[in-house]
Amino acid sequence: MRKLLIVDDEPIERDGMQAILHKAYPELDIKQAKNGKIAVEMAAEFKPDLILMDIMMPGMNGLEAVEQISEDHPSIKFVMVTAFDMFDYARQAIKLGVKDYLLKPSKASEIVATVGKVLKQSEIEQHSLATSKFQQESMQNALTLVETDVVTQLLFDHVHEVHIDMLVEMLEIRSTNEKFVMVILLPSGAEKYYSQIKEKVRQTGSGWVGALYGRQLPIIVFREPDKSFRSQAIFLANEILSIARKFNLQEGWFVGIGNVCDALEQIRQSYQESLIATMDTTLAVKYRFYSDVPALSAISDGKEAKQLEKQFFEQIRLGQWEQVHLTVMGLIHRYENEGALLLQTQQRVLELLWITTRVMSEMGIETEAPFYSFQAQDYRQLRAETEHLIGRMKQSYEEHYDRVEVDKIHQIKQYIFDHSHEDISLDALGRKVDLSPIYISKMFKEKLGINYIDFLTECRIEKAKKLLSNPEKSLKEITFEVGYHEPNYFSKVFKKMCSVSPKEYRNSLLGK
Numbered sequence: 314m315r316k317l318l319i320v321d322d323e324p325i326e327r328d329g330m331q332a333i334l335h336k337a338y339p340e341l342d343i344k345q346a347k348n349g350k351i352a353v354e355m356a357a358e359f360k361p362d363l364i365l366m367d368i369m370m371p372g373m374n375g376l377e378a379v380e381q382i383s384e385d386h387p388s389i390k391f392v393m394v395t396a397f398d399m400f401d402y403a404r405q406a407i408k409l410g411v412k413d414y415l416l417k418p419s420k421a422s423e424i425v426a427t428v429g430k431v432l433k434q435s436e437i438e439q440h441s442l443a444t445s446k447f448q449q450e451s452m453q454n455a456l457t458l459v460e461t462d463v464v465t466q467l468l469f470d471h472v473h474e475v476h477i478d479m480l481v482e483m484l485e486i487r488s489t490n491e492k493f494v495m496v497i498l499l500p501s502g503a504e505k506y507y508s509q510i511k512e513k514v515r516q517t518g519s520g521w522v523g524a525l526y527g528r529q530l531p532i533i534v535f536r537e538p539d540k541s542f543r544s545q546a547i548f549l550a551n552e553i554l555s556i557a558r559k560f561n562l563q564e565g566w567f568v569g570i571g572n573v574c575d576a577l578e579q580i581r582q583s584y585q586e587s588l589i590a591t592m593d594t595t596l597a598v599k600y601r602f603y604s605d606v607p608a609l610s611a612i613s614d615g616k617e618a619k620q621l622e623k624q625f626f627e628q629i630r631l632g633q634w635e636q637v638h639l640t641v642m643g644l645i646h647r648y649e650n651e652g653a654l655l656l657q658t659q660q661r662v663l664e665l666l667w668i669t670t671r672v673m674s675e676m677g678i679e680t681e682a683p684f685y686s687f688q689a690q691d692y693r694q695l696r697a698e699t700e701h702l703i704g705r706m707k708q709s710y711e712e713h714y715d716r717v718e719v720d721k722i723h724q725i726k727q728y729i730f731d732h733s734h735e736d737i738s739l740d741a742l743g744r745k746v747d748l749s750p751i752y753i754s755k756m757f758k759e760k761l762g763i764n765y766i767d768f769l770t771e772c773r774i775e776k777a778k779k780l781l782s783n784p785e786k787s788l789k790e791i792t793f794e795v796g797y798h799e800p801n802y803f804s805k806v807f808k809k810m811c812s813v814s815p816k817e818y819r820n821s822l823l824g825k
Contacts, residue, residue, distance in 0.1 A: 315432060316342045318361040320352040320378065321394065322370040330365060330424065337425040338432075349373030356382045361389060362435050363428065368395045388438075390431050462738050462766070464523030465750055468494070468531055468584045491536035493573045494580060495520075495546065496587040497553060498594060499528050500565025506556055513552045520549070524740040524750060526675050528565075529591075531584060536573060543602070546570045550600040557599075567591055568600035585626055588671055589664070625665060629672045630755065632714075634707045641665060641699060649692045659685060659695055666702055673710065677749030680709035721746060722760050725753060726768070733772035734796040739765060773797070774810050781819040788815055 317334065321327045327345045335343060344359055346352040350373045352364065364382070368375040379391050497510065507525050514520045514532060523531040537545050550568040557566040569590030571583030586603035593601070628636040641662060648658040666683040673680055683702045689695035725746055729737060739750035742765070746753070757765045773795040780791045789800050797803040807815045 314340060314342050315435075316344075316359060316361040316363075317428070318344050318346060318352065318355060318359060318364045320346045320349065320364060320370075320375065321367040322347055323367075326367070326394075333421045333424050334428055338428070349375060349378030352378045353381050356386055356389060360386070363390045363392065363431055365392050365394055365428070368393055390435050392427055392431055460521050461524045461740060464521050464531060464533055465739050465754075466764075466766070467533065467580050468523065490575060491542075491573050492580060492583070493534055493536070493542070493546070494571040494583040494587045495532045495534055495550065496569045496571075496584070496591055497530040497532065498565070498567040498569070498591050499525075499530065500562065501528065503528075503562070503565070509556050510553055513556065514549070517549060517552065519545070524738070526749065526751070529588075529671075529675075531587070533580060542573050546602070547600070554599055565594075566599055567594040567596075570600060570602045572603055581626075582623055585623065585668075588668055626668070626672055629669055630676065630751075632710060634703070634710070637669075637707075638700070638703055641703060642696065645692065645696055645699065655689060655692065655695065658692075659689055662695070662699055666699075666706070669706060673706065675749065676751045676755065677743075678710055678713045678752075680706050721748070722756055725756075729765070729769055730772050733769055733776065734794060736796070737769060770806060770810065774807060777803075777807060777815065778811075778818065781815060782822050784819070784823060791815070 315338075319327050319330050321330070324347070327347070331343050331345065334341060344355065344361070346355050348370050349366075352366065353373070355361075356364070364379075366375040366379055373381075375393060379393075382389060383391075499506065504525055507530065510530060511522045514522050519537055520532045520534040523533070534546070534549060536542065540548075550570065553568060554566060569587040571586035571590065574580060574583050590601045590603040590606055625637070625640050628634075628640060644665070645658060645662060648661070663683065663685065670680050670683060683706070685698055685702075689698060725742060728742070728745055739753055742748075742753055743750045748756075754765060757763060757768065761768065777791055777795045780786055780794060786794075788804070792798075792800045792803040795803070797806070804815055807818070811818060813821070
């Protein structure tokens with residue numbers, strides 16, 4: 314119910330106004346105040362939508378009352394009531410934000426029309442406020458999807474240069490020059506703590522949280538200039554592990570921390586390092602830095618080893634098993650030539666094979682954890698047993714691909730086309746078609762030669778082109794209809810894809 318307060322020191326004026334307005338607007342809840350001081354008190358309690366305020370009253374005058382009420386209740390609207398010779402006061406009142414004024418004496422029709430106009434303005438503003446709030450909530454939901462998608466693309470996918478800068482701009486967390494990756498290992502059934510972990514990271518304002526893949530949750534953390542790398546990482550790790558401690562669930566929780574890198578393009582290396590740091594989860598302290606992982610061979614070149622790891626992970630993701638075989642055998646051969654202890658070499662190879670199963674798991678491919686059935690007595694035995702383990706992983710990989718239906722890619726394309734106006738993430742797609750986000754990304758590139766977000770963008774832009782042919786639709790309406798939440802961002806993407814802005818495209822369609 315709309316509420317109106319009439320403020321005037323003359324009872325006849327108040328009663329007359331109320332009678333006129335009650336007849337015109339019977340749904341209005343109307344109350345009276347006889348001076349400015351009482352009006353201030355009633356505004357806090359009654360919370361009117363509109364106040365009819367007389368200017369000249371004893372004690373606190375109308376202008377003083379308006380100023381005080383507006384400070385505490387900025388949404389309340391005012392109509393000033395004044396005599397003919399008070400016009401200068403009315404002008405001053407309008408400067409204070411008063412919506413209109415009535416001259417004494419006023420016709421009943423003028424009073425009704427003025428009050429009706431201001432009430433209508435108030436209703437429109439409240440509707441706009443509610444719409445804006447809804448849009449802000451929608452934008453926040455979209456940003457959450459943007460955040461997980463950016464992390465997914467940076468760590469597992471090839472990012473399209475058109476979108477990554479724009480997506481990063483939309484995120485609330487400022488991207489600093491230096492960043493590193495933390496991987497949180499969770500026990501089975503701990504998915505319910507995902508939102509709590511995300512909130513912990515959000516409270517620090519220093520990271521982007523990815524999607525939960527199996528047991529692992531990747532986080533891209535941005536360096537805080539006023540803290541050391543280790544102190545920042547340890548603080549965040551302890552904040553996350555405090556969730557486990559709170560519920561007495563420390564078993565199975567572990568945090569691996571990769572090294573700092575300078576560019577987003579290098580972030581995969583830090584991610585791979587964070588995975589290696591989770592190799593031994595039996596440590597008393599439930600986090601580990603990659604830099605603290607003991608070197609298995611003092612004679613190995615650190616820089617070369619890192620490059621080898623990076624290439625190895627890519628070979629697994631691309632299914633290049635001949636290269637995987639050559640890489641591992643080459644490593645064994647090198648250690649043998651350098652005179653490394655056989656046990657050290659076996660441990661190093663097992664580490665790589667263990668990481669291989671982790672990468673395959675990200676892609677939705679389940680395989681048995683690798684282990685050597687016996688301690689090799691010589692390098693010949695080690696090579697033979699390693700070939701057997703690699704062959705078993707390759708078989709799991711190929712069987713998985715054979716099980717995937719031929720029409721899966723068509724099913725995904727159709728879903729994206731039908732729902733392109735919605736916030737579609739790789740994670741959501743994966744749940745719809747029962748495939749891992751990593752596998753969907755790989756399938757898009759292999760089968761279509763395109764990134765999934767590029768395909769989503771193409772669907773949205775094609776729909777936008779059709780809608781732009783309708784001159785009745787505004788660009789803002791089209792923005793929301795095709796799935797974007799911000800017209801400026803939509804215009805940037807449209808111009809990048811079509812070489813012209815939406816407005817220019819519409820003008821060309823309409824022959825302007």
